Amino acid sequence: MNEIPLTHVLYVSTALFFIGMYGLFTRRNMITMLMSIELLLNSVNINFVAFNKYLYPDKLDGVFFTIFIITIAAAEAAVAIAIIINLYRSHKSIDVEDAAELKW
Amino acid sequence: MDYQQYIFLIPLLPLVTFILLGIFGRKHFKTSAGIIGTASLLASTVLSLIAAYNYFFVDGKVNGLYQKIVVFKYSWLQFSPDVSIDMGIILDPISAMMIVIVSFVSLMVHVFSLGYMKGETRFATYYGFLSLFTFSMLGLVLSTNIFQVYIFWELVGVSSYLLIGFYYDRPSAVAASKKAFIVTRFADFGFLIGILVLGFYGGTLDIATLIERLTSSQSAEFLAISTASFVGVSALTWGLTLVFVGGAGKSAMFPLHIWLPDAMEGPTPVSALIHAATMVVAGVYLVARLFPIFSMDAVVLNIVTWVGASSAVIAAVIACTQTDIKRVLAYSTMSQIGYMMFALGIAKNGGEDGLGYMASMFHLFTHAFFKSLLFLAAGAVIHAVHSNEMKDMGGLRKLMPITHISFLVACLAIAGIPPFAGFFSKEEILLAAFQSNKIIYFLGLFTAGLTSFYMFRLYFSIFWNKSFHPVHTEGEEANPNDEGTLSMKLPLIILSVFAIFAGFVPFSKLVTADGLPLETHLNILFSVTPVALSIIAILFAAKLYKTENERPAKIALSLGTFYKAITNKFYIDEVYLFVTKKIVFNLIARPAAWIDRNVIDGCINGMAYVTATTSNVIKGVQSGKVQNYALYFFGGIAGLAVMFIYWWK
Numbered sequence: 001m002n003e004i005p006l007t008h009v010l011y012v013s014t015a016l017f018f019i020g021m022y023g024l025f026t027r028r029n030m031i032t033m034l035m036s037i038e039l040l041l042n043s044v045n046i047n048f049v050a051f052n053k054y055l056y057p058d059k060l061d062g063v064f065f066t067i068f069i070i071t072i073a074a075a076e077a078a079v080a081i082a083i084i085i086n087l088y089r090s091h092k093s094i095d096v097e098d099a100a101e102l103k104w
Numbered sequence: 105m106d107y108q109q110y111i112f113l114i115p116l117l118p119l120v121t122f123i124l125l126g127i128f129g130r131k132h133f134k135t136s137a138g139i140i141g142t143a144s145l146l147a148s149t150v151l152s153l154i155a156a157y158n159y160f161f162v163d164g165k166v167n168g169l170y171q172k173i174v175v176f177k178y179s180w181l182q183f184s185p186d187v188s189i190d191m192g193i194i195l196d197p198i199s200a201m202m203i204v205i206v207s208f209v210s211l212m213v214h215v216f217s218l219g220y221m222k223g224e225t226r227f228a229t230y231y232g233f234l235s236l237f238t239f240s241m242l243g244l245v246l247s248t249n250i251f252q253v254y255i256f257w258e259l260v261g262v263s264s265y266l267l268i269g270f271y272y273d274r275p276s277a278v279a280a281s282k283k284a285f286i287v288t289r290f291a292d293f294g295f296l297i298g299i300l301v302l303g304f305y306g307g308t309l310d311i312a313t314l315i316e317r318l319t320s321s322q323s324a325e326f327l328a329i330s331t332a333s334f335v336g337v338s339a340l341t342w343g344l345t346l347v348f349v350g351g352a353g354k355s356a357m358f359p360l361h362i363w364l365p366d367a368m369e370g371p372t373p374v375s376a377l378i379h380a381a382t383m384v385v386a387g388v389y390l391v392a393r394l395f396p397i398f399s400m401d402a403v404v405l406n407i408v409t410w411v412g413a414s415s416a417v418i419a420a421v422i423a424c425t426q427t428d429i430k431r432v433l434a435y436s437t438m439s440q441i442g443y444m445m446f447a448l449g450i451a452k453n454g455g456e457d458g459l460g461y462m463a464s465m466f467h468l469f470t471h472a473f474f475k476s477l478l479f480l481a482a483g484a485v486i487h488a489v490h491s492n493e494m495k496d497m498g499g500l501r502k503l504m505p506i507t508h509i510s511f512l513v514a515c516l517a518i519a520g521i522p523p524f525a526g527f528f529s530k531e532e533i534l535l536a537a538f539q540s541n542k543i544i545y546f547l548g549l550f551t552a553g554l555t556s557f558y559m560f561r562l563y564f565s566i567f568w569n570k571s572f573h574p575v576h577t578e579g580e581e582a583n584p585n586d587e588g589t590l591s592m593k594l595p596l597i598i599l600s601v602f603a604i605f606a607g608f609v610p611f612s613k614l615v616t617a618d619g620l621p622l623e624t625h626l627n628i629l630f631s632v633t634p635v636a637l638s639i640i641a642i643l644f645a646a647k648l649y650k651t652e653n654e655r656p657a658k659i660a661l662s663l664g665t666f667y668k669a670i671t672n673k674f675y676i677d678e679v680y681l682f683v684t685k686k687i688v689f690n691l692i693a694r695p696a697a698w699i700d701r702n703v704i705d706g707c708i709n710g711m712a713y714v715t716a717t718t719s720n721v722i723k724g725v726q727s728g729k730v731q732n733y734a735l736y737f738f739g740g741i742a743g744l745a746v747m748f749i750y751w752w753k
Binding site: 021024025033096097099100101102103 | 726727728729730731734735738
């Protein structure tokens with residue numbers, strides 16, 4: 001079986017990244033936005049793992065980074081959901097457009 | 105006797121009174137303020153008399169020469185090892201004489217005001233201001249340092265301003281106080297520059313050192329100041345002239361006299377104290393204090409002489425036509441100060457030629473008594489009649505016998521009729537003028553005649569002329585009580601005594617230019633002319649004003665435009681108004697205001713406008729929408745990425 005070339009993996013991660021970005025910009029629901037951010041983080045994870053596997057097969061740095069990122073993503077999700085819950089309590093909505101008071 | 109133990113109390117007691125009455129007066133001393141002020145000043149006066157007595161008759165004289173005793177000196181602001189502003193107290197013949205005059209006249213005014221200002225809502229404030237003035241004036245005459253003089257000089261200016269504007273609900277009083285302050289302040293500017301010039305070349309601000317350095321023609325300082333020149337005039341002349349400008353402003357010398365007649369808007373006792381006896385002679389005192397330096401420069405002495413003489417004549421001429429009794433007295437004050445000035449101008453330092461100096465100080469001394477007496481008597485008249493205008497008076501001699509007699513005494517004194525005080529001092533001045541400058545002598549003689557005329561015009565118009573018709577409201581009869589309380593009569597009586605006998609003080613033995621006693625020989629033949637002239641003038645005034653008649657009006661009519669010019673004070677006020685309103689305001693003030701409003705304000709407003717507009721444009725970026733911020737963030741990252749990829753090799 002032929003090895004899958006690095007570029008293919010990068011195509012996938014890039015696609016994932018822009019899907020995440022698209023979701024982040026277009027969705028108004030904060031939970032969906034949070035999910036989009038998870039997509040962004042995971043695309044980066046794929047990049048780390050792929051570069052580690054293809055360029056430095058004898059090292060594990062990229063994999064470590066991925067584990068760190070997953071950990072941080074979990075923490076970030078917890079914080080973000082706490083914020084969303086608080087926002088819901090005060091605004092009765094989790095629509096990001098409804099929480100635009102912090103402006104000029 | 106040790107002066108140090110008590111002399112500092114002389115100026116400090118009024119200062120304490122001022123602080124006490126100024127802070128707590130309106131609440132706690134509403135009625136007792138007068139007693140407190142008078143009592144503290146009485147103590148001050150007694151101390152002054154003790155100090156002066158000790159100085160003149162006990163220990164001031166060493167080997168027949170009056171010493172300058174620096175009682176105490178404290179370096180207040182040290183600029184360099186040589187130059188410092190000191191606060192000190194000096195006793196010499198003129199300062200010893202001045203503390204007596206200032207505290208004594210001030211005491212009389214304090215007592216008089218007890219009755220005159222009774223029931224005034226700002227009674228305590230009034231006494232506070234009087235105390236402030238007395239403190240400043242005493243500080244001024246005792247100063248050892250020329251800058252100390254300047255500080256107290258400004259303080260007397262401020263207290264004069266406060267007291268002229270005492271009736272601050274009258275627009276005319278407010279205008280007068282501002283006028284007095286601005287005119288004298290303007291002159292003080294000259295004084296300050298003069299101090300700086302003298303201090304710069306003399307290398308010191310201490311008066312005694314300054315005199316010592318600038319009067320020996322070999323010293324380096326004297327050579328520097330007399331050789332340095334500006335516009336062809338030596339620095340010495342400039343410095344002294346500028347100092348004299350300050351003195352002329354304070355002493356209401358022509359052409360800086362315009363504030364004095366208006367200053368009569370203040371309460372009458374204030375006019376007696378500040379604008380007759382003490383503050384206005386500060387200019388004379390200043391010239392006398394620096395006289396050794398003045399005597400080094402003939403040009404400045406000439407200026408002093410002619411300014412003094414012209415003021416004396418002009419003021420006397422104007423005084424003949426004024427109808428407001430206080431204004432007549434104001435012009436008469438100006439005229440008498442002109443006398444003192446020219447007497448200083450024709451004097452020389454020391455010896456027989458120092459006669460003018462001694463005469464000037466003598467006249468200052470006697471003038472303080474009879475002029476404050478005139479003002480206080482006028483105050484009593486105004487108090488009774490409720491008007492300043494001569495036409496509302498007349499025939500008051502029966503109603504106010506004490507005021508009548510004291511006014512007559514003061515008039516005789518100022519007219520120079522022997523043996524009243526004014527005779528002696530005026531004779532000395534005329535004698536000094538006769539010996540040094542005949543033109544000045546004749547001007548002085550002419551002024552003396554005019555003085556007798558207008559003083560007796562005043563006297564006859566107030567106390568004789570028509571019978572008195574009270575301008576009171578119907579039903580309120582004028583009664584003998586109109587003469588005022590005992591506190592108003594007492595100062596009149598005391599001052600009358602002084603106006604009669606002050607001339608017998610052996611002044612030439614006590615106060616002279618060089619501290620050595622001067623032999624004066626009063627020449628009877630010489631005295632005949634001025635006295636005869638005065639008597640003729642008095643008879644003339646009696647003919648015109650003793651009874652109600654048409655003669656004064658006819659004379660006024662026959663003089664026509666000339667008379668009109670005099671009544672309008674030679675249009676000097678109008679000239680000032682023209683210069684300030686038309687020239688200064690239009691050519692300097694208005695362009696300056698335009699620059700301020702358009703250029704300077706424009707810059708600041710422009711900056712604010714640009715900031716506001718820009719922020720209006722870019723504030724939309726701060727939308728508060730999270731996704732917008734995310735977009736900028738990603739945009740920025742993308743931009744950086746592009747930069748790194750294409751430009752970072």
